[in-house]
Amino acid sequence: MISLLDEHTQYFLSGATGDNINDAEVSLESARWYGCDSVSHHGGLCERTITLEHQAGVPAFYEELDLVKTERTQNLPYVNGTTADFRHYVGMPITSPSGHNIGTVFAMSKPPAKDDLSEPQQQYLYQTTKHVMRQLVQTVQALEGKRAERYNEALSALLNDRAYEHDQSQESRDSSATSRGPTEVNDLYRAAGERLHEFLDLSGVVFQELSPATQHSTRPYLDEDAVPKDKVIVGKLDPGIATVVPLDAKAVSKILEAFPNGGVLHVDDSGEVPVFSGAISYDPSVLDAATNASLNRSFPRARQIIFTPLWDAVCDRNTALCVGWVLGDDRIFRPETDLNAMFSFCMATMSIILRIESRMLDRVKSDFIGSISHETRSPLHNVLGNLDLALDTTHCSPQLREMLVDARYVVFPSKEIGFC
Numbered sequence: 001m002i003s004l005l006d007e008h009t010q011y012f013l014s015g016a017t018g019d020n021i022n023d024a025e026v027s028l029e030s031a032r033w034y035g036c037d038s039v040s041h042h043g044g045l046c047e048r049t050i051t052l053e054h055q056a057g058v059p060a061f062y063e064e065l066d067l068v069k070t071e072r073t074q075n076l077p078y079v080n081g082t083t084a085d086f087r088h089y090v091g092m093p094i095t096s097p098s099g100h101n102i103g104t105v106f107a108m109s110k111p112p113a114k115d116d117l118s119e120p121q122q123q124y125l126y127q128t129t130k131h132v133m134r135q136l137v138q139t140v141q142a143l144e145g146k147r148a149e150r151y152n153e154a155l156s157a158l159l160n161d162r163a164y165e166h167d168q169s170q171e172s173r174d175s176s177a178t179s180r181g182p183t184e185v186n187d188l189y190r191a192a193g194e195r196l197h198e199f200l201d202l203s204g205v206v207f208q209e210l211s212p213a214t215q216h217s218t219r220p221y222l223d224e225d226a227v228p229k230d231k232v233i234v235g236k237l238d239p240g241i242a243t244v245v246p247l248d249a250k251a252v253s254k255i256l257e258a259f260p261n262g263g264v265l266h267v268d269d270s271g272e273v274p275v276f277s278g279a280i281s282y283d284p285s286v287l288d289a290a291t292n293a294s295l296n297r298s299f300p301r302a303r304q305i306i307f308t309p310l311w312d313a314v315c316d317r318n319t320a321l322c323v324g325w326v327l328g329d330d331r332i333f334r335p336e337t338d339l340n341a342m343f344s345f346c347m348a349t350m351s352i353i354l355r356i357e358s359r360m361l362d363r364v365k366s367d368f369i370g371s372i373s374h375e376t377r378s379p380l381h382n383v384l385g386n387l388d389l390a391l392d393t394t395h396c397s398p399q400l401r402e403m404l405v406d407a408r409y410v411v412f413p414s415k416e417i418g419f420c
Helices: 045-050 119-159 162-173 177-199 249-258 289-298 335-392 398-411
Strands: 002-005 009-014 038-040 062-064 088-095 101-109 204-209 232-237 263-268 275-280 283-286 304-312 317-326
Touching: 002 045, 045 062, 045 088, 045 101, 088 119, 101 119, 119 177, 119 335, 177 204, 177 232, 177 317, 177 335, 249 289, 249 317, 263 335, 275 289, 304 335, 317 335, 335 398
Parallel strands: none
Antiparallel strands: 002 009, 002 101, 009 038, 062 088, 088 101, 204 232, 204 317, 263 275, 263 304, 275 283, 304 317
16 A cells, blocks of 8 residues: 555555455555545554655665564554454655655555565565655646646736736726726736636635734734724635635734745644644744734634735835635645745736836826816916006006016916017
């Protein structure tokens, strides 16, 4: 059997049965351990096997020649006849390229063994574990390749304005900058969230807009209602996830202080309350109790959380926080790939938002100049007419006439002025 192990569970990937090599059969059912896709591995033989370390040129393996004669194994259900009556076990750890044991390749037989594995048998089992590891690496690379392809498609669509082209058609029908601007940005957040949800295989993704007070909220609040509340823009949620409660200001401040460029949080539910710990590359950091409480309140049942801030170079601060999460363990986020992809995607989103805001400010400036021009044109024409009338009179001194000419030139410098 081939299996992978985490802290609590052993997952069966593949297996073969048969009295001899010619009768061996590989099928979907053979990937199950007596009808089970996974079991708890605590106190089991594979748990002992995975703790072994290969030495240079010497494969490490764990073997029990006769399980019935060993006190710790003789009462196991697959030894005492409850599910099976195996007598011999031999297993070897599957080691990842980074040197971590992630699973086992093991074999069991009903007759007990008389001797330990021979050297050729050890080498065969060792080569089998290496071959399994190569297959797993290739599978992961294929999945990452597909995800990278979806990422490129999403980024291309975002940069080509297809993510919010319906806003462009709305712009041709509505010239009100004040009512259109926020909706345009919010729709872009939602479109970006939908694409993130797709290519990162997320259970949910949201954008939380950050006020300036949120990022500097290190002082204690006596009144909980006084804590700044930021707006959450939902990008995409799986069915069954109703709403998302915003992270409180102090939690956001703590998270950005620990992970200024974003991070990946993994949940440890060994205790009564799930505890999140984060990592940038391989540098773990456990969050404090208050921050964990806020994360559990905002993202209940989350097994992993991936997040990155959106930096606004114009305002010189983070204006939003993008948060995605998964509820299961079948998707593992990696800071080196997934976080970098999310970060670059969010920066592209931020660049489009800045372009939208710049265009909106240009419209506001144009409307302001047009309004000022209209409001000042009438009184200026009134002043100009009165100056013309004053210059046409003969009852003014030369000094007063000179002052009227100067004023006339200031109001309308392009018009030639003559003396009466």
